[in-house]
Amino acid sequence: MFELSAQGTFSAAHKVKGYKGDCAGIHGHTYKIDVMVRVEKLDKLGLALDFHKIKATLNTILKKLDHKCLNNLTFFKNHNATAEWIAVYVFREMKEKIKSVHSITVWEGLVNSVTYHEN
Amino acid sequence: MFELSAQGTFSAAHKVKGYKGDCAGIHGHTYKIDVMVRVEKLDKLGLALDFHKIKATLNTILKKLDHKCLNNLTFFKNHNATAEWIAVYVFREMKEKIKSVHSITVWEGLVNSVTYHEN
Amino acid sequence: MFELSAQGTFSAAHKVKGYKGDCAGIHGHTYKIDVMVRVEKLDKLGLALDFHKIKATLNTILKKLDHKCLNNLTFFKNHNATAEWIAVYVFREMKEKIKSVHSITVWEGLVNSVTYHEN
Numbered sequence: 001m002f003e004l005s006a007q008g009t010f011s012a013a014h015k016v017k018g019y020k021g022d023c024a025g026i027h028g029h030t031y032k033i034d035v036m037v038r039v040e041k042l043d044k045l046g047l048a049l050d051f052h053k054i055k056a057t058l059n060t061i062l063k064k065l066d067h068k069c070l071n072n073l074t075f076f077k078n079h080n081a082t083a084e085w086i087a088v089y090v091f092r093e094m095k096e097k098i099k100s101v102h103s104i105t106v107w108e109g110l111v112n113s114v115t116y117h118e119n
Numbered sequence: 120m121f122e123l124s125a126q127g128t129f130s131a132a133h134k135v136k137g138y139k140g141d142c143a144g145i146h147g148h149t150y151k152i153d154v155m156v157r158v159e160k161l162d163k164l165g166l167a168l169d170f171h172k173i174k175a176t177l178n179t180i181l182k183k184l185d186h187k188c189l190n191n192l193t194f195f196k197n198h199n200a201t202a203e204w205i206a207v208y209v210f211r212e213m214k215e216k217i218k219s220v221h222s223i224t225v226w227e228g229l230v231n232s233v234t235y236h237e238n
Numbered sequence: 239m240f241e242l243s244a245q246g247t248f249s250a251a252h253k254v255k256g257y258k259g260d261c262a263g264i265h266g267h268t269y270k271i272d273v274m275v276r277v278e279k280l281d282k283l284g285l286a287l288d289f290h291k292i293k294a295t296l297n298t299i300l301k302k303l304d305h306k307c308l309n310n311l312t313f314f315k316n317h318n319a320t321a322e323w324i325a326v327y328v329f330r331e332m333k334e335k336i337k338s339v340h341s342i343t344v345w346e347g348l349v350n351s352v353t354y355h356e357n
């Protein structure tokens with residue numbers, strides 16, 4: 001089993017609606033995203049999947065979030081703009097493009113992270 | 120499945136009794152602790168668990184170890200003050216307060232780590 | 239369950255034969271290797287396994303790759319010198335010496351990694 005990890009970042013504003021504390025106010029983060037892909041077998045070149053493909057796909061998705069206020073985006077009208085829902089959002093978008101995506105980790109700052117996977 | 124990770128640190132002295140080598144002498148580390156919590160479903164706010172709660176709980180536990188000689192503490196009278204037993208200690212203390220704690224990772228320096236989990 | 243992680247590095251040249259892109263040309267990396275060992279029970283000293291043993295074993299293996307052109311080594315005559323095959327190579331070499339090795343992670347640069355494990 002091979003597990004490939006690649007990273008991307010985006011900077012966005014958000015607030016956690018209904019939260020009793022600082023996070024209820026509009027603020028922002030430079031989010032770091034780790035995408036993990038699971039592949040059983042290597043191709044003829046000895047690659048599980050081309051890192052360039054993973055990163056290009058991730059960057060296209062993150063570009064839609066970058067320098068935005070997350071709460072204004074369609075997905076986050078129905079889901080609070082927490083790191084948890086950001087992870088779900090990126091997971092679903094990645095999964096549409098790359099079936100072997102296993103998990104998405106969202107770093108909100110340097111020390112807190114949320115990983116989302118379905119199995 | 121959501122996996123939340125948060126970190127804390129403490130600085131302590133310790134020695135590994137019975138070890139044949141440098142670690143048998145009293146020395147110390149700035150330990151870094153990662154706590155990982157596993158949660159199936161999000162609450163109404165879209166949170167798996169509030170990071171502030173995880174970190175506050177962790178900090179209360181680590182405060183008992185900070186600036187101590189670990190070998191002098193009750194738990195480590197019966198268990199050698201290795202990174203492995205530190206991981207078990209913090210795991211048990213965290214588990215009492217937060218049931219969804221899945222694992223504890225102890226970093227002894229920047230490159231060596233021990234993760235403890237029960238399942 | 240205890241999972242111990244230790245790290246090592248080596249610097250080597252390589253090219254990915256048959257790749258359509260930059261990686262087909264000879265270039266190089268300072269690779270970082272994480273080895274993860276899984277152990278159920280601690281020994282009498284409270285250690286899962288001595289970090290010094292893990293690191294010494296890893297360093298002996300990585301020394302054979304350090305400052306070499308990977309494509310010229312016997313293993314990589316039959317397997318393309320991708321991060322994936324480097325992970326398999328290090329895994330097999332480590333497994334011969336330490337049965338409890340569970341996975342090898344190869345970092346090619348700071349943000350891309352491949353983890354290989356057999357179960």
